Amino acid sequence: xxxxxxxxxxxxxxxxxxxxxxxxxxxxxxxxxxxxxxxxxxxxxxxxxxxxxxxxxxxxxxxxxxxxxxxxxxxxxxxxxxxxxxxxxxxxxxxxxxxxxxxxxxxxxxxx
Amino acid sequence: xxxxxxxxxxxxxxxxxxxxxxxxxxxxxxxxxxxxxxxxxxxxxxxxxxxxxxxxxxxxxxxxxxxxxxxxxxxxxxxxxxxxxxxxxxxxxxxxxxxxxxxxxxxxxxxxxxx
Numbered sequence: 001x002x003x004x005x006x007x008x009x010x011x012x013x014x015x016x017x018x019x020x021x022x023x024x025x026x027x028x029x030x031x032x033x034x035x036x037x038x039x040x041x042x043x044x045x046x047x048x049x050x051x052x053x054x055x056x057x058x059x060x061x062x063x064x065x066x067x068x069x070x071x072x073x074x075x076x077x078x079x080x081x082x083x084x085x086x087x088x089x090x091x092x093x094x095x096x097x098x099x100x101x102x103x104x105x106x107x108x109x110x111x112x
Numbered sequence: 113x114x115x116x117x118x119x120x121x122x123x124x125x126x127x128x129x130x131x132x133x134x135x136x137x138x139x140x141x142x143x144x145x146x147x148x149x150x151x152x153x154x155x156x157x158x159x160x161x162x163x164x165x166x167x168x169x170x171x172x173x174x175x176x177x178x179x180x181x182x183x184x185x186x187x188x189x190x191x192x193x194x195x196x197x198x199x200x201x202x203x204x205x206x207x208x209x210x211x212x213x214x215x216x217x218x219x220x221x222x223x224x225x226x227x
Contacts (some may be wrong), residue, residue, distance in 0.1 A: 015119070032214070033215070035215070037218075042220070044220045045207070046219065047215065050215060091156070099214075100146075100156075100158075102155045102156050104155050
């Protein structure tokens with residue numbers, strides 16, 4: 001069975017600090033994608049960043065970057081210069097067999 | 113691009129009635145749409161996968177006769193909660209996509225309250 005594990009239920013940091021959210025996964029597939037989605041209080045799911053498993057280079061989107069360790073099946077999200085608008089639930093997801101397997105989520109609170 | 117709408121955003125209905133939720137892909141064609149249910153402070157739970165022109169595939173434990181899914185066109189999928197009961201109260205989210213890169217585009221969700 002494919003699984004995604006987020007071991008941090010909640011985190012909080014001061015504005016402008018850097019924070020890293022952890023995610024580990026398990027799959028026997030060779031072709032898969034990994035995603036981080038953000039769900040703010042509005043509850044609209046927003047794609048933060050995507051990583052193709054066959055790419056060794058870590059994906060980066062402005063202040064968001066990932067540390068993809070394929071052998072360790074680890075996919076952490078780093079948010080630099082955190083902003084108040086980053087406050088949200090963050091979900092790690094594994095894309096495989098045309099479905100998304102979801103982690104339990106991490107509630108991130110950015111304090112002013 | 114890749115905008116998905118959902119209607120209604122909120123609905124309150126009485127126990128025993130049926131409610132239909134629409135999910136539309138506004139600027140692209142979606143051969144595959146997904147329906148999720150999300151309980152407070154929890155992750156998304158996949159209910160079913162619908163492919164245009166064919167029957168939906170339901171996840172284990174989801175009652176297909178209670179949650180009717182229709183995907184009649186490449187831009188519209190509907191979820192009908194039949195004979196709703198208070199335990200069906202939840203946040204329902206649809207998404208579209210699931211192409212080669214597995215990315216899904218999400219609707220804003222529908223808050224269903226059954227009284």
